[in-house]
Amino acid sequence: MACKPPSTWTQYRTLLAKDLKAEFRTKDMIVSMGIYAFLVIVVFGVALSFARPGAEFLEASGGLLWALVVFTSLLGLNRSFSHETENGCLEGLLLAPLDRGVIFLSKATSNLIFLALVEVIAVPLYWVFFSSFAAPAETGWLLVVPLLLGSIGIAGIGTLLSTMTASTRGKDVMLALLFVPIIFPLLYACVSATTCALVGGEVFAEGFFTALALGAGYDVIMILASWVLYDFVVN
Amino acid sequence: MADKKKLKLPEVGQWPDKLMAPALIAGAVLTTLGFLMAFFIVPPVGGAAVDGVELIGDSMVSQKMLLSQKIFYFHMPVAITSFLGMAFGCYYAVRFLMTKNQRFDTCSRICLEISLLFIIMTMITGEMWTRFEWGVWWSWEPRLTTYLILMLIVIAYFVLRSSVDEPERRATFAAVIAIIATVDVPICFMITRLIPSSIHPVVLREGGMSPEMGMCVGLCALGMLLVGFALYRARFNQVRLTQRVEALKESLED
């Protein structure tokens, strides 16, 4: 009987399921990311303890929220690939006749899912702790859109970079060193969009969609580039 | 391997080496000419208006003369050279990924070294101008920000190189970062320009260049490009010499 190779979609689903299963069995990464996010919020609380509450706070809070996301995602990305290298899992994966692009996509998706899960906990927490400073405008809930856009970009380029840095000396620092400048344009666009959403009114109409469009452009270009280059990095 | 089409590798003694000495001399002459022209021929650019008009030489002047603007005549050529270095670094990185030949990795690395050198020179001249004109050492202005990011990525590139031991893997990772950086920087430039930050408005004076200014910048740019090329070639020769000595040493030790 001829054995049909599984379709790309099946491969993708299997790999993704593997990552999710491994994670939900131990809940290692999500718990540590969640606690880390909470600690960053506490640090922000201390840093802002002498700031005066007021509408001006809204202009800074979008940026702070993104600082939280960047630090938390750095932690997550660092750990996401160490599982693979620790137990020689990566060699096994590479022995299988898989397209490397599929490995990239599944890894990026699992990173995105973990990041999104942590954000679902961290963003409301952030709101709880800092809404006493200034109430966001009615359009505030729209920050979900830049958050999603930013997370997609972070997961995409972050997967490529964390795969690379997983096999270097001093990998934690190395990842941060590469990740922060490369993600900078996206971060800038997302902070701008988030601030627009939080401040609302005229500012919202002016800048929100431009920033989103630019962020989306970055996502598309960078994910395509990472997807193509992933082939070389893994081999 | 034998049936593989013969790959032409950059090597010491090929035609670019013949151009090295003339390029260096021409570069030195052109930049010197540009320097002299900037200070003695191109009239100083006017800044803020003063209340009154005064006859200087044979023209009426009603603005403050800006000496600080003279920095621009070298600032922009140096910046152009750094971008070009980056572009060539990316080109060689692509060649490396296609052929997996270490020689292209060497070329790519040296291109980025040159690029880093010129980025640092751009930062220095830019900083001096910023400090005098705006009175601050740093401002989050689109061009400055883009350059900072560019510099950080190139520095990260070299740190990454030093933290991987295996040559093949080091070269691959470096090539990937070189390509990502070349893609990232234009996006960064665009995004920081199209989304003006509200706190620090764009302060740059926009305005055309007079033909004289344009010529001066062109002269300096050509000179700087030639200097950059000569430096690249000199460094390439030196690195190749070192590599060949290393290879010889290894084969003797056996």
Added chain:
Amino acid sequence: MNPILADIYSTILPSAPYLIAAYALLWVALLVYVLIIFRGTKKAEAQLMLLEEAVADQQIKTQ
């Protein structure tokens, strides 16, 4: 000097140190890179000498 002329020239002297520093540092940076190249060449040549000596020694031994 009349006040208008003084005003026209007012930024020239204060900006001179920055201008000079910019140009000087520019060339210093170039020079440093050239020195790096020179040092690399020197090192490689010294190693080459050592290798030549080693080869000569080996030849004497084998004879």
